[in-house]
Amino acid sequence: xxxxxxxxxxxxxxxxxxxxxxxxxxxxxxxxxxxxxxxxxxxxxxxxxxxxxxxxxxxxxxxxxxxxxxxxxxxxxxxxxxxxxxxxxxxxxxxxxxxxxxxxxxxxxxxxxxxxxxxxxxxxxxxxxxxxxxxxxxxxxxxxxxxxxxxxxxxxxxxxxxxxxxxxxxxxxxxxxxxxxxxxxxxxxxxxxxxxxxxxxxxxxxxxxxxxxxxxxxxxxxxxxxxxxxxxxxxxxxxxxxxxxxxxxxxxxxxxxxxxxxxxxxxxxxxxxxxxxxxxxxxxxxxxxxxxxxxxxxxxxxxxxxxxxxxxxxxxxxxxxxxxxxxxxxxxxxx
Amino acid sequence: xxxxxxxxxxxxxxxxxxxxxxxxxxxxxxxxxxxxxxxxxxxxxxxxxxxxxxxxxxxxxxxxxxxxxxxxxxxxxxxxxxxxxxxxxxxxxxxxxxxxxxxxxxxxxxxxxxxxxxxxxxxxxxxxxxxxxxxxxxxxxxxxxxxxxxxxxxxxxxxxxxxxxxxxxxxxxxxxxxxxxxxxxxxxxxxxxxxxxxxxxxxxxxxxxxxxxxxxxxxxxxxxxxxxxxxxxxxxxxxxxxxxxxxxx
Numbered sequence: 001x002x003x004x005x006x007x008x009x010x011x012x013x014x015x016x017x018x019x020x021x022x023x024x025x026x027x028x029x030x031x032x033x034x035x036x037x038x039x040x041x042x043x044x045x046x047x048x049x050x051x052x053x054x055x056x057x058x059x060x061x062x063x064x065x066x067x068x069x070x071x072x073x074x075x076x077x078x079x080x081x082x083x084x085x086x087x088x089x090x091x092x093x094x095x096x097x098x099x100x101x102x103x104x105x106x107x108x109x110x111x112x113x114x115x116x117x118x119x120x121x122x123x124x125x126x127x128x129x130x131x132x133x134x135x136x137x138x139x140x141x142x143x144x145x146x147x148x149x150x151x152x153x154x155x156x157x158x159x160x161x162x163x164x165x166x167x168x169x170x171x172x173x174x175x176x177x178x179x180x181x182x183x184x185x186x187x188x189x190x191x192x193x194x195x196x197x198x199x200x201x202x203x204x205x206x207x208x209x210x211x212x213x214x215x216x217x218x219x220x221x222x223x224x225x226x227x228x229x230x231x232x233x234x235x236x237x238x239x240x241x242x243x244x245x246x247x248x249x250x251x252x253x254x255x256x257x258x259x260x261x262x263x264x265x266x267x268x269x270x271x272x273x274x275x276x277x278x279x280x281x282x283x284x285x286x287x288x289x290x291x292x293x294x295x296x297x298x299x300x301x302x303x304x305x306x307x308x309x310x311x312x313x314x315x316x317x318x319x320x321x322x323x324x325x326x327x328x329x330x331x332x333x334x335x
Numbered sequence: 336x337x338x339x340x341x342x343x344x345x346x347x348x349x350x351x352x353x354x355x356x357x358x359x360x361x362x363x364x365x366x367x368x369x370x371x372x373x374x375x376x377x378x379x380x381x382x383x384x385x386x387x388x389x390x391x392x393x394x395x396x397x398x399x400x401x402x403x404x405x406x407x408x409x410x411x412x413x414x415x416x417x418x419x420x421x422x423x424x425x426x427x428x429x430x431x432x433x434x435x436x437x438x439x440x441x442x443x444x445x446x447x448x449x450x451x452x453x454x455x456x457x458x459x460x461x462x463x464x465x466x467x468x469x470x471x472x473x474x475x476x477x478x479x480x481x482x483x484x485x486x487x488x489x490x491x492x493x494x495x496x497x498x499x500x501x502x503x504x505x506x507x508x509x510x511x512x513x514x515x516x517x518x519x520x521x522x523x524x525x526x527x528x529x530x531x532x533x534x535x536x537x538x539x540x541x542x543x544x545x546x547x548x549x550x551x552x553x554x555x556x557x558x559x560x561x562x563x564x565x566x567x568x569x570x571x572x573x574x575x576x577x578x579x580x581x582x583x584x
Contacts, residue, residue, distance in 0.1 A: 169448060176447035177439045177454060184423045184434040191421035194383060195435040196409035196501060205444050251425075314430055316462055319479045 007152035013265045014159035015221045020244050020260040021170045021253055022213035027242065028250030028311075029174055030206040031186030033106035035238055036092065036113035037214060040085040042120075042233040044215025045222035046127050047084030048077040049136045052223075061135060064128040074139040078162075078219040085215020086208045093207040098200050102189070113235040121230040132229020139223050159220055166213055170253050173209070180314075182206060183251065236290065240264050243297045249307030258309055263296070336361040336536050337382070337413070337505055342391035344374075344381050351377040353560035355391075359505065364527065364537040366551025366568075368544070370580065373557040375540045376418050379509045382538070383415035384408040396504065410437070412504035418513060418540075420490040424483025428474060431482045431493050432465035433458075435500035461500075468496045472526060488519030495526065506530070508539040512546055524550055544568075556580070 019041060026032045050068030054061055058069070072080070096108045121130045138146045139158060145151060173179050182202060185192045189199045222228045240263060248259020268289070275285040300307060337359035344352040352374045359365050367375050380386040382393060384405035393401045400408055409415075423431050433439075439461060440446045441454025469475045472492050477485065482493055491511050498506055511527070512520045524546050531537060531550070541547050547554055548568050555565040556577050564577045571577050 172450055173444070173447050176451075177433065177441035177458060178444055178447035180426070180430055180434055181442060183426060184431075187423040187425055188421050190385060190405075191417065191423065192434070193405045194385065194409055194415050194417075194421075195497065196406050196414075196437060197434075198404075198406045209444070311425065313479065313481070314427060315479045316429060319429070320476050 003149045003152055007156055009265065009269070010156050011159050011220070011224050013261060014156075014163045015217045015224075016241075016244070016260040016264040017163050017257050018166050018213060018217040018220070019241055020248070020256040020264075021166050022210040022217070023241050024245050024250060024253060024256035025170055025173065025213070026206050026210040028245050028252070028256065029179060029186065030182040030203065031102065031189075032097070032203055032206060032210075033102065033109070034207070034210065035106055035110035035235070035242075036116070037210075037241060038233045038235065038237040039092075039113050039116045040088060040211040040214035041218035041221070042116070042228070043088045043211075044081030044085045044218030045228045045233075046120075046133070046218075047215065048081035048219035049133045049222050049228055050127070051080040052077040052137045052139075052141075053133070053135070064131065064133060065125050066127050066133060067125075071137075074143075078139070078216060078223070081219025081222075082212045082216040085218070086212035088215075089208040089211030090204075093204045097203045097207060110235060113238065117230050117234060128229075130230055132227060132231070133222075134227045136222050136226045136228065138226060155224060162216060162220060166216070167253065167257075170213075174251075174253060186251075239297075240268075240293060243293050245307075246297055246300050246305075247307055249309035249311060251311035252309060255307050255309040255311070259307070262308070263293070267293070267296075336396060337538070338394045339378075339382060340392045340394075342378065342381055342393070343389040344377050344386060345389045350560045352381060352388075355557070355560070355562050357555055357562065357565075359536060359538050360553075361536045362531070362534055363552060364531050364539055364550045366547045366554035367538060367540045367557065368542070368547055368554060369557035369563075372559075374560040375557055376509055378557070379415060379507050379538075379540055383413065383507050385415070409501060412502070413507065414498040414501050414503040414505070415507035416491075416494040416498060416509055416511060418509040420487065420494070420514065422482035422485070422490050422493055424481060426482055427479050428469070428482050428485070428493055429462070429465055429478040431497050432468060432500050433461055435497045436461040436464070437501060465496075465500060468499060472496055486516065486519075487514040488516055488523065491515055491519075491523060492526070495523075499530075504536060506535060506537045506539075508537060508541075510540050510542060512541060512543050520546065 023037050026034045050066055051070050051072045053069050054071050055069035056062060056064055056066050092112055096105050100108055120127055123129065127133060181197055185197060185199055185202050193199050244259035244263035245256055247263055249255025271285055271289040279285065339355065339357050342352050342355045355378055369375050377386065381388045384403055388401065392399060395411060395413055400411065423434060439454060439457045441458060446454050469478055474489060474492060477489065482490065485493065511523060515523065520543065527537065527550055539551065552567050553565050554568050554571060556563050556571060558580045563580060564571055564574055
């Protein structure tokens, strides 16, 4: 395994873990079926790109058209990516989450994803349309040599720091009384509102926080790939992340991380390797990949709806004995 | 305590609640009875804010709460339970109670991010309060069970305890004996009597007339979206039109 391949795998794993932690917060913990999740990742990627790139009038960049081009130093483009995800969540959330029932929210968000992709695809003056953005500077470009193996390690380290921060914040949310309220809303929104909880505010908050984390994941990804185009964030990409959260175990961060490693990273790597073995017609393996992702979701929803690592039962110190061995003790972690 | 004036709730031209005016007196259990389709549950939903009224005014403790959504009414002390069990099934019994508790500093995003040291004192206090309720209602042994695994009667008790965690002034109970094993019905009735004796005000939709007889005074009778009578059960039984509409048998 060469360094570039290993770095590729680890950075994709980091990005997918961050994305799955965000989707777990929205879908797994709060019950918001955000079928437009990939839009927020894309918003972060585009924001990070135009914040780090020079203006489109600069030499080497004049073959593309885009707004912005501020050449901001690292880490501002990554922070900007997170802010863009959060800001985008505000108008979408206000339109979708306030009045619609949960099932219609899911449909509206799916439609939002398709509309957003179509608009960016066709409005070339915004972000260079279908051709997308290229030559996005990598983090610390100009400060360090980005063409070395040690830069790959540096990028892995930066990604790992982001994973750790997102994990830390997600854990604090999920394992707090606030997280408990989000889970209650997921279980029965009407009953939660009858107990003084404001479902719209709760959903909006989780939508904005999840949007920020999704935006960060996009910023990291574009910093690594150095290109970003509408074809990289089609709505089925969201389905892969949903598959990851469902397979790993919705409602808990460990499940989300496991799902990220099993589905977007593991599953896609296996199919990529199969593709290199020249089995059948050229598009057979990619097509089968989608079939398998669909079957994976159906299989888990049918046979193991709680995923590989189910959400843990919260047992408080001093509680009567619980029969099941696996449980979460508040204040003491898993035991 | 609660005054509803000329409440209407229409669904596509159907008048589910049609000009209802009721008063709920403090420290009593007011019964709301009537045949299926009379509009009782719709009225409860309108009072609690789960459904907006088409027209009319609702005043709770001197404040016009008509435009307020359900969660704001609950925060003012008017808490409802539902006709169908509405437990948070994948939360434990203790968690069901803790969700309802106000004044936990970990209940906000900022509080959650600040960590356990910030909210654990509140959590510890509320766990003790919730355990007190579980003990009072005889469910201490079930505290770590998922609420979805409880029996119908136990789920009803969890809903009542959950409502009590808010420190309510008025409980709106929608058929609290529905789906409950007959052996538990009297037990729940006993708990409701205790709550009334403690000074809590309750408005209760109920079909079990022996429970209404035992607990409720006054009783409001609804039929076809309107109030057709109110008073004690003894007085209502003397009114032929009410007997004919609902109390036959």
